[in-house]
Amino acid sequence: MRNIPEHFQINSQGHLEVSGCDTIELARKFGTPLYVLDETRIRQNCRDYVAGLAEGYPDTQVCYAGKAFLCRAICCLMQQEGLGLDVVSGGELFTALKAGFPPEDIYFHGNNKSRQELEFALQSGVGCLVIDGLHEVELLAGLTRATGTEKRQRVLLRLAPGVEPHTHVYTQTGQEDSKFGLAINGGQALAGVKAVLNSPHLELTGFHVHIGSQILDLASYGVTAGILARFLAEVRAETGFTAKVLNLGGGLGIRYTRDDKLLPVREAAGRIGQMVREVFSPLDYPWPKLVLEPGRSIVGDAGVTLYTIGNIKTIPGIRKYVMVDGGMPDNPRVALYQAVYEAVIANKAGRPAKEAVTVAGKTCESGDILIRDIPLAVPESGDILAVFSTGAYTYSMASNYNRLPRPAVVLVANGQGDLIVARETYEQIVANDLVPPRLCAEEPREAAEG
Numbered sequence: 001m002r003n004i005p006e007h008f009q010i011n012s013q014g015h016l017e018v019s020g021c022d023t024i025e026l027a028r029k030f031g032t033p034l035y036v037l038d039e040t041r042i043r044q045n046c047r048d049y050v051a052g053l054a055e056g057y058p059d060t061q062v063c064y065a066g067k068a069f070l071c072r073a074i075c076c077l078m079q080q081e082g083l084g085l086d087v088v089s090g091g092e093l094f095t096a097l098k099a100g101f102p103p104e105d106i107y108f109h110g111n112n113k114s115r116q117e118l119e120f121a122l123q124s125g126v127g128c129l130v131i132d133g134l135h136e137v138e139l140l141a142g143l144t145r146a147t148g149t150e151k152r153q154r155v156l157l158r159l160a161p162g163v164e165p166h167t168h169v170y171t172q173t174g175q176e177d178s179k180f181g182l183a184i185n186g187g188q189a190l191a192g193v194k195a196v197l198n199s200p201h202l203e204l205t206g207f208h209v210h211i212g213s214q215i216l217d218l219a220s221y222g223v224t225a226g227i228l229a230r231f232l233a234e235v236r237a238e239t240g241f242t243a244k245v246l247n248l249g250g251g252l253g254i255r256y257t258r259d260d261k262l263l264p265v266r267e268a269a270g271r272i273g274q275m276v277r278e279v280f281s282p283l284d285y286p287w288p289k290l291v292l293e294p295g296r297s298i299v300g301d302a303g304v305t306l307y308t309i310g311n312i313k314t315i316p317g318i319r320k321y322v323m324v325d326g327g328m329p330d331n332p333r334v335a336l337y338q339a340v341y342e343a344v345i346a347n348k349a350g351r352p353a354k355e356a357v358t359v360a361g362k363t364c365e366s367g368d369i370l371i372r373d374i375p376l377a378v379p380e381s382g383d384i385l386a387v388f389s390t391g392a393y394t395y396s397m398a399s400n401y402n403r404l405p406r407p408a409v410v411l412v413a414n415g416q417g418d419l420i421v422a423r424e425t426y427e428q429i430v431a432n433d434l435v436p437p438r439l440c441a442e443e444p445r446e447a448a449e450g
């Protein structure tokens with residue numbers, strides 16, 4: 001059985017290859033740790049989403065959730081693929097605008113957007129703000145009034161539908177006990193609708209939910225659509241408002257290990273569309289436009305991280321530690337979510353996995369373990385380890401813990417690898433450090449002389 005994902009190959013040298021690029025060559029050229037993203041796969045995922053969703057439902061839009069991985073090149077790629085963009089902070093919005101992404105195709109999310117961020121979004125002309133609470137309605141009303149423009153800002157209202165999908169508790173977001181959105185149960189959501197409808201500067205176009213991430217069982221989407229349809233009917237009866245947009249968020253899972261069972265993207269998107277259609281078909285309600293905003297399932301399986309193996313420590317009868325030149329700072333998901341990854345030794349990709357080892361990162365944390373008990377070909381110092389499915393929530397969550405520079409990101413397609421994010425330098429790491437004069441070694445001496 002192949003121990004590598006379907007879109008990777010093993011070349012004649014026995015090296016792992018992605019979109020025509022030898023990963024060992026990439027490691028040599030760009031150094032390690034290195035995030036490698038397969039452009040072909042990302043584009044395919046985008047196209048499968050757009051086509052699949054349209055097969056399931058008549059009026060659709062797919063937006064890429066930038067929090068999974070964002071840089072200017074990715075914004076350009078998403079624009080080329082015709083996707084909208086979901087941003088969640090001033091920094092993400094700035095990145096998108098710098099890349100020339102059309103502001104009207106941007107949805108701005110966030111459970112605690114600052115006044116500055118909201119001002120920035122309004123001035124930039126973002127297509128839609130996703131309001132997360134009554135505090136924001138008030139902030140926005142004040143800001144839009146202050147700009148004095150006649151134009152109403154289009155908004156969606158984020159709802160907490162009370163759905164708990166089967167995923168890690170930290171990645172569930174649609175349950176009632178959540179910091180996100182206004183709860184449908186108990187009337188907060190309805191109060192939110194009335195507040196927005198009463199604001200002369202806001203134009204409510206519909207509703208948003210995001211129930212969680214790494215969801216493998218699609219039934220939760222159908223349940224959510226049912227709850228929303230009932231809420232829509234209630235809102236119309238109470239206020240006369242008819243929703244034009246229903247944004248079901250992202251959340252579709254990807255295959256991290258062979259145990260993860262899931263539908264291909266096109267089928268999954270089609271199934272979600274179909275479930276929403278089935279919910280609305282019997283209702284006397286105009287079908288809203290259906291928006292999905294996937295992140296992980298667009299870039300996740302397109303990514304592979306390359307590390308160089310250094311120290312190898314065997315504790316007889318207990319465990320063999322294989323240590324790599326990165327770890328928790330470039331991939332905090334293991335520590336955060338107990339995420340499980342698969343990997344191969346890229347320069348021995350064709351060889352059988354002979355022994356179970358534990359892959360440890362290089363930071364001063366015992367918890368900095370990337371993969372536990374994974375069977376690998378016999379590892380040696382200098383080998384390149386390739387960890388699969390690292391395209392989402394790795395670079396975007398990376399830190400400089402231990403003052404490790406963040407790795408570079410390379411986009412590969414048809415045998416060509418291009419840097420899309422340069423490796424951070426030590427100079428950049430100290431660039432924001434400031435030293436008050438009283439801490440400089442010379443000063444006390446000078447003072448003493450004086």
Ligand SMILES: Cc1ncc(COP(=O)(O)O)c(C=O)c1O
Binds near residue numbers: 249
């Ligand atoms: C509002 C919203 N939309 C979309 C996403 C993307 O989710 P995923 O990457 O699981 O598809 C998230 C992730 O947290 C989110 O919070």
